[in-house]
Each structure stands twice: as structure tokens, then as C-alpha cells.
Amino acid sequence: MTFQPNSPRIKMEARALTLRYGSKVAIREVSLAIPEHRVTAMIGPSGCGKSTFLRSLNRMNDLIPHTHHTGTISLDGMSIHDRNVDVVDLRRRVGMVFQKSNPFPKSIFENVAYGLRVGGLKNKAELAVRVEKSLRGAALWDEVKDRLDDSALGLSGGQQQRLCIARAMAVEPEVLLMDEPASALDPIATAKIEELIYVLKATYTIAIVTHNMQQAARVSDRTAFFYMGELVECGPTEQIFTNPHEKRTEDYVTGKFG
């Protein structure tokens, strides 16, 4: 297990990040640090910019036409928008798991092997080792080890989501971005994902968007509250939920609006 210092270093940091879709400002002047080997949760009402912020961290917004940003985002102190940054490499280092599990219509094995093959790994024995390691890491191995050649589409929703986590882990990212990874799952599958997140933070740095405040309280070390495109406050999760500095945060976490 990775050593977790009391004051973790900053893995990623946004400074004065503003992002527009065309003329619409989606997030405004957001400055937020994401500490290493911690879980940072983004909460806030629908449309407040949580997903936009998350997608900025591995430049997924670049894929949406007419987006424009100002401000900076760094990974290990280096700008992710630097001319020398290879976006494919950035997305390998900063992986993403989406709200709806999206396995490829391929076998379980091939879903996890995909990124490794794209990265040029051809050796069958090594592929098998890496696939097993990822499936174990995503707490799915025992459920699928006898059916690796079956279609991933035959898995349950919760298994598919853990498969997508395994797929993201296979290329050994440093940061995992999760956009409401459990919102389509039943309570048992959700609990599995939450347990997994707790284990994964020993290896990865995690940023998660969730609509579910109890979930944020359960899984995260730090919580960032967004409202109408602005970051209202960010702090230790317990403080945000029990003793927030801002009235808007208090109103939101106590359910006065949502």
C-alpha cells in the first residue's frame, strides 16, 4: 500500500479556470487543488459545472466544439495545456470513468486489454497478466475469471461499471476521474463501487462528481461545492458537511435547495 502522508502533495491544480461553451460561461475562475492519494468530490446542483470541471482535468472538453478556456491546470506542476503535452498521454495518466458504463461490444478480456493493445503491447502472456491485475484491482476478477471470453455486454450494470474501472486502470493512470460512477446502479452495486474507491485511493488520486451527498460524505476526503459555475468552497469533507464557511454551502448540504 502506498504511504499516505498527512499533508499530501498537490497532484493536479486548477487556477482561475474559466470555460465557455461558445459564449456560455460554464465555469468561472475556478481555483482548486486535487491532493495526491485522496478522493476529492465535486458536488452541487444540476448544471453548476461539476462535469465540465472534471472533463477539463484530462482535456476531454477539447472534444466538444467551440469550447474555450482561460486559466491554467497543472499535473505534477506542469501545465496540461503546454504545447509539448501529448493529449493521448495526458489521458493515459488521467483516466476517466463515465456515468453510464460503456463497455465495448467485445469480450471481457478484450475490454480491459484494449488500451494496452492501443499502447502497443502485443505479448500475450503480459497482456493476460495486466488484464488479471486490473480486474483484481477493480474487484471483479472472481466474478469473471471463468468467462473472460464472454461478451462484456452480458455482465450486470454494476459489473459493467467495475469493468470500465478495470479498463481505465489497465493503462496504469495516476489520476482517475469519475463522473457519477454509481448513479445508474442499485444500492448493492453502489456500495461495491464505493468500497472500491476507498481502496483505489492508495494507488490513485481520485476526483469524483456525484449528485449524491451521502456518497460524497462516505467516499471523499475533500469536497468542493460548485454553484452556478463557481466554486463556492472546498475543504475537508467533514467540515463541508458539518461546518461550512458559506451560507450557500450550508443551504445545499442541508437540502434547502438542490
Ligand SMILES: Nc1ncnc2c1ncn2[C@@H]1O[C@H](COP(=O)(O)OP(=O)(O)OP(=O)(O)O)[C@@H](O)[C@H]1O
Ligand atoms: N456540450 C455543451 N455545450 C453547451 N453547453 C454545455 C455543454 N455541456 C454543458 N453545458 C452547459 O454548461 C453548464 C455546466 O454543465 P455541466 O454538465 O458541467 O454541469 P453539471 O454540474 O455537471 O450538471 P449535471 O449535474 O446536471 O450533470 C450547464 O449550463 C450546461 O448546460
